[in-house]
Amino acid sequence: MHMTSREIALLAIALLAIAGFSWFSPWFATVDNLLTILRNSSELLLIALGMTLVIAMGGVDVSVGVVMGVAAWAVGQLLLVNSPWLAALAGPLLGLLLGLITALVVVMGRIPAIVGTLGLFGVWRTGLFALLGGQWLSGLPGSLTSGLMHPLLGLPVMAWIIVLVWACVWLVLRHTPYGLWLLAAGNSEEKARLAGIPVTQVRIATFMISGLLCGIAATCYIATYRNVEMTVGGSLALEAIAAVVLGGTRITGGACSLLGTLLGVLLLRILQNGLLLVGIPSLWQTVVTGAVLLVVLSSEAASGRVIAFRRTA
Amino acid sequence: MRRITTAVCSLSLLFSGYALAAEKVAFVPQIIGIPYFQAMEAGGKRAASDLGVEFVYSGPVDTNPMDQLQIVQNLIAQKVNAIGISVLDASSIAPVLAQAKANNVHLFTSDSDAPDSGRPVYVAQATDQGLGDAIIDEMVKRVGDHGKIGIVSGEATASNLNSWIGFMQQRVKSKYPNITLLKPQYAGGSASRAAQIATDLMSANPDIKGLIAMASTTCPGVAQAIETAGKNGKVIGSGFCSPNTARAYLKSGAFGYTVLWDPEKLGYLTVWAGKQLIDGKAFSAENRVPGFTEPVKFDSKTGVLLLGSPAVFTKENVDQFKF
Secondary structure, three states: OOOOHHHHHHHHHHHHHHHHHHHHOOOOOOHHHHHHHHHHHHHHHHHHHHHHHHHHOOOOOOOHHHHHHHHHHHHHHHHHOOOHHHHHHHHHHHHHHHHHHHHHHHHHOOOOHHHHHHHHHHHHHHHHHHHHOOOOEEOOOOHHHHHHOOEEOOEEHHHHHHHHHHHHHHHHHHHOHHHHHHHHHHHOHHHHHHOOOOHHHHHHHHHHHHHHHHHHHHHHHHHHHOEEOOOOOOOHHHHHHHHHHHOOOOOOOOOOOHHHHHHHHHHHHHHHHHHHHOOOOHHHHHHHHHHHHHHHHHHHHHHHHHHHHHHHO | OHHHHHHHHHHHHHHHHHHHHHOEEEEEOOOOOOHHHHHHHHHHHHHHHHHOOEEEEOOOOOOOHHHHHHHHHHHHHOOOOEEEEOOOOHHHOHHHHHHHHHOOOEEEEEOEOOHHHOOOOEEEOOOHHHHHHHHHHHHHHHHOOOEEEEEEEOOOOOHHHHHHHHHHHHHHHHHOOOEEEOOOEEOOOOHHHHHHHHHHHHHHOOOEEEEEEOOOOOHHHHHHHHHHOOOEOOEEEEEOOOHHHHHHHHHHOOEOOEEEOOHHHHHHHHHHHHHHHHHOOOOOOEEOOOOOOOOEEEEOOOOEEEOOOOEEEOOOOHHHOOO
């Protein structure tokens, strides 16, 4: 497999971080802790995957965290009436529906994605507040947890679901016309339309896929944390955008890297976990992750300039 | 003559009625939509109807200090008479306090303080020292006077949480020299982040004996982390958590106990204090407040009006409380 320079750089930083954390903390490189990092990554892995597609299409969606929150509320409520199967399915279904609403607002309403989804972010957050009626769902039944955390071939069922979702998205992106259309629309909407690509349908489908992934993340969230608080998913959208951009997906659209997103998510979570394990106060974690983001992006810009200079010379 | 008397009477009634309707006491929580502040809201409403004032409850949907200050400024603009605020960021409250004074609004603190801001009174749930001591003493009762205890806090700027942490550290230093209190970690307002931090603390310190959740937002996360790690009873979870939030976890054994007070009564006392300020009545060393069996103490040196001593909730008594 051919890796881009960005993917190699991310892998190198991640390995360096892993080596450093293992050196300074005997508890970092343990099976339990690595499983913890994976478990902590689960929602972000799903949401960042959808965000990769949305950004590759030239859009962005800042409402994803709250969409997950609303879907998580539905999952939690159904779990309270004791139907884990229905609850597990409710997440993806509601996510798909909310993704459709996002698509209608942004694509049919012809509103810039960042503005439209910011509006929806406010609507869903207040909606979630109204749904919760001021009361958190906490201490939800463990029926969903025992199902999704059940070990299968050494990993919990939830991990396999995430692997399956990633495989599906990869197949759709690389082996169906949709993938080509998505990148073409991201490169230039006008040219894509002139080339006869169904741009509107592609954009609607992309927001719906992202919504569906938020919904699956909601089911995973409930299985992991078994509570829904008012502020659920608040920082997820920004973390997802950071992971996607770190991974080398072009913020203006037209190019994307699934492997890069995967590495981006894992790097963010490894840093959060490792810094705490080596005893750095959690206040500094956002500073470190922000610094990594800036270093990776600016070094790329610098090397880009060097190449450009050589070409002109 | 009778007609005049009637007229005067009805006029004065009207006037007093007008005065009653015009007196507004507001309370601004750190975040709306959590059971804790809802209980304070309920107590505030009860006091308002007892004391004949109007109660206004308004706060941010996220623990954002800037949003909170904007809400206070809006309330000042609306000409409410007194505002109690559970301060999110003690450093930024002073200018708003000056603005309130200029508009003849009594701005005071309740539930979380800004000690150096010049506020007229702080309605305290319990002394910060009483709370810090209680949570450490109860923990030592369960894990013994040896071992490591972790702290998962909420926002790093929340003055009440930081003050409790300070007294917890003092208590350990002066009374339990063999207890190691780990450096506090901050989860913000997110339960999932609290769970991740609690999990990481347990990974980094396999010999950890207890975990203390400082903010009500961090309680479910810390408890969930202990349950997920399969360490119910091995790591004693605790925190400043309301019975509603902690009930399931106290019963499952993830939490051994929680420490708090009755926020409904705190809300009541807040509105009572606001009414005293509006009426221009000074607080005495011991105050009779309707519905309180014990007199409510006021410390004129620190300006603290104290609700009483903290309550400890366990799986045995938790069902008696509904907040």
